[in-house]
Amino acid sequence: MYKLYFKQAIAMLKQNKFISLIAILGTALAIMMIMAIIVSDNIKTISIGAEPNRYRTYYIPTMMERDTVQNSWMTGTISYDRYQGYLSDLQTPEYSTIMSRSEQLVCREGESEIHTLKRRTTGEDYWKIYSFRFIEGAPWGEEEVQSGVKHAILSESATRKLFKGEKAVGQMILINFVPYRVTGIVEDISEIFNMAHADLWIPYTSIDNYQSWGVDMLVLMAKNNSDLPEIDREVRQAEKKYDASHANKVLSYRGPAKHSDYQLSGWASTNEDAAVKIRVARRKSLFIFLVLLLVPAINLSGLSLSRMKRRTEEIGVRKAFGAKRHVILIQVLFENLITSLLGGVVGLLLSYGVIYQMKHWLLGVPEDSYIPFNALVSWPVLLSVVLVCVLLNLLSAGIPAYRASCMNIVNSLTQNDK
Amino acid sequence: MGIIKLEGITKIYRTKEVETVALENVNLEVKEKEFLSVMGPSGCGKSTLLNLMGLLDLPDEGEIRINGIDTTGMKDGQMADFRNATLGFVFQSFHLINSLNVLDNVELPLLYRPSTEKERREKAKAVLEKVGLSHRMRHFPSQLSGGQSQRVAIARAIVGGPKIILADEPTGNLDSRMGQEIMDLLFQLNEEGATIVMVTHDEHIAESTQRIVRFFDGRRVE
Numbered sequence: 018m019y020k021l022y023f024k025q026a027i028a029m030l031k032q033n034k035f036i037s038l039i040a041i042l043g044t045a046l047a048i049m050m051i052m053a054i055i056v057s058d059n060i061k062t063i064s065i066g067a068e069p070n071r072y073r074t075y076y077i078p079t080m081m082e083r084d085t086v087q088n089s090w091m092t093g094t095i096s097y098d099r100y101q102g103y104l105s106d107l108q109t110p111e112y113s114t115i116m117s118r119s120e121q122l123v124c125r126e127g128e129s130e131i132h133t134l135k136r137r138t139t140g141e142d143y144w145k146i147y148s149f150r151f152i153e154g155a156p157w158g159e160e161e162v163q164s165g166v167k168h169a170i171l172s173e174s175a176t177r178k179l180f181k182g183e184k185a186v187g188q189m190i191l192i193n194f195v196p197y198r199v200t201g202i203v204e205d206i207s208e209i210f211n212m213a214h215a216d217l218w219i220p221y222t223s224i225d226n227y228q229s230w231g232v233d234m235l236v237l238m239a240k241n242n243s244d245l246p247e248i249d250r251e252v253r254q255a256e257k258k259y260d261a262s263h264a265n266k267v268l269s270y271r272g273p274a275k276h277s278d279y280q281l282s283g284w285a286s287t288n289e290d291a292a293v294k295i296r297v298a299r300r301k302s303l304f305i306f307l308v309l310l311l312v313p314a315i316n317l318s319g320l321s322l323s324r325m326k327r328r329t330e331e332i333g334v335r336k337a338f339g340a341k342r343h344v345i346l347i348q349v350l351f352e353n354l355i356t357s358l359l360g361g362v363v364g365l366l367l368s369y370g371v372i373y374q375m376k377h378w379l380l381g382v383p384e385d386s387y388i389p390f391n392a393l394v395s396w397p398v399l400l401s402v403v404l405v406c407v408l409l410n411l412l413s414a415g416i417p418a419y420r421a422s423c424m425n426i427v428n429s430l431t432q433n434d435k
Numbered sequence: 436m437g438i439i440k441l442e443g444i445t446k447i448y449r450t451k452e453v454e455t456v457a458l459e460n461v462n463l464e465v466k467e468k469e470f471l472s473v474m475g476p477s478g479c480g481k482s483t484l485l486n487l488m489g490l491l492d493l494p495d496e497g498e499i500r501i502n503g504i505d506t507t508g509m510k511d512g513q514m515a516d517f518r519n520a521t522l523g524f525v526f527q528s529f530h531l532i533n534s535l536n537v538l539d540n541v542e543l544p545l546l547y548r549p550s551t552e553k554e555r556r557e558k559a560k561a562v563l564e565k566v567g568l569s570h571r572m573r574h575f576p577s578q579l580s581g582g583q584s585q586r587v588a589i590a591r592a593i594v595g596g597p598k599i600i601l602a603d604e605p606t607g608n609l610d611s612r613m614g615q616e617i618m619d620l621l622f623q624l625n626e627e628g629a630t631i632v633m634v635t636h637d638e639h640i641a642e643s644t645q646r647i648v649r650f651f652d653g654r655r656v657e
Binding site: 018020021024025028029032330331333334335336337338339340341342344425426427430 | 492519530532543552591595
């Protein structure tokens, strides 16, 4: 039966080419806008490329310390001692590392050409949490981090800038006028992997007085994502441990936050603050999603109604020969779904174009950043487009289909005779 | 006992301002395997009668029994199943679905009962053979003549093996030669056991059937 519905839907699309084109384009534009948002969100959260463990990676980005006597509080990034003394020995995470990112002046030793590069300071587990392809050399290990050796790993593009095709591994560079030896080169990664991306990486212990610097982020990778409650319990225990040894102080770490939640909440000093931001962001997204879905659905509904009007006689015939109401309802929705799916494919392709053209605005990455193919085309994205098509179909064709199913048979059959 | 029995049937069409009595206290019995013609001037209620017999519309008063079953109080879905199993319709303006080819059009009633695609195809092909249109089954309605369209409509009406065929002016849109071809087909179906009720304006055609009932202003007059 569905095969026949499909044949008929295609035949009708061919019969009324102009109307079909309008319907498909209308659907495509609606789906383009929605999918641009969904695909952007997917790019920020999907576990692929350099960040293959996003689904089980948690972040502790900030802390708040309250003085109960003076009734004052201090918020900011985690200080090194609050990390080392209380969070460095969490048992549940498989890997954990601290990391900071900043822009630094970098040049090749003995040369005057200075480049501004993004530097990430981090520990040895960083290379296990994130995924890099080493062109030369290898990541540093625990010993190097403990010794504070001044070793640097460069990205391919940073290597090109600094060494202009010459051999880089083993050579010296100056980072903020401090000499470092290049020990590895990794393939460039897209800036959409904002936790992994940098131009060069050094052990956090290689910075003089690193203990006095704050930590931008503590990254925890669980063995699996069901470990989050246990990790959370450990973090809360760490807070209590601190509070017990510091009179009149109450420490709160913000997190552990899931990758997707962290993307939504951004800078937030407490979990409560983050929860509010996440709630607001989700409501905003839902509102935008509904507007983007409902407005075109109402427009397309008018088009569906006029198409149904032309098929009044056919519906009368079908009902005369035994089609029940629900059968007519399903047929109309199914046929409309074909149009919606065609529009969905076009809309998805258009949304890729929109994301590519507006990546700075949508993803917060520079215009020249590349987006990996598997970030654009993935199962969540394909399932989303189908779901959006079904939703749009139900909203735009639901009422016309219901009205068609309720038509009086005699009136339907005599429609053209009047 | 009649295969169709109408008792005290009244049908009134109502708009906000006007009430029109289409049929008033009509009693009629159609015997099994009978070929009955319904005649009368335009607006006398012939088509309304056929619609009521076909369970396409509901009477305001009276009882309709078809094949021994009282249809009063049947639910929408039950009536749909009943139409599908027992009744076949032939309309004056064919009412073929333009976006489906001949074979798919003929297959239509079989879609609404349990059957496989293969079964549907075989039955549809068989009836198209019977109406002499097996060579046209991949054509679309727009590619057929009036006579051919009506033959497809007849094939569609009989594909489900209904006991009763209700034909509303089946030759009304055809020239006399094509009209005769359609009538020959209906006579053949009647001979094979189908009960046929046909609305017609054509006295000559009506006279060739077994019985004529005449209507005037919603009442049976003969």
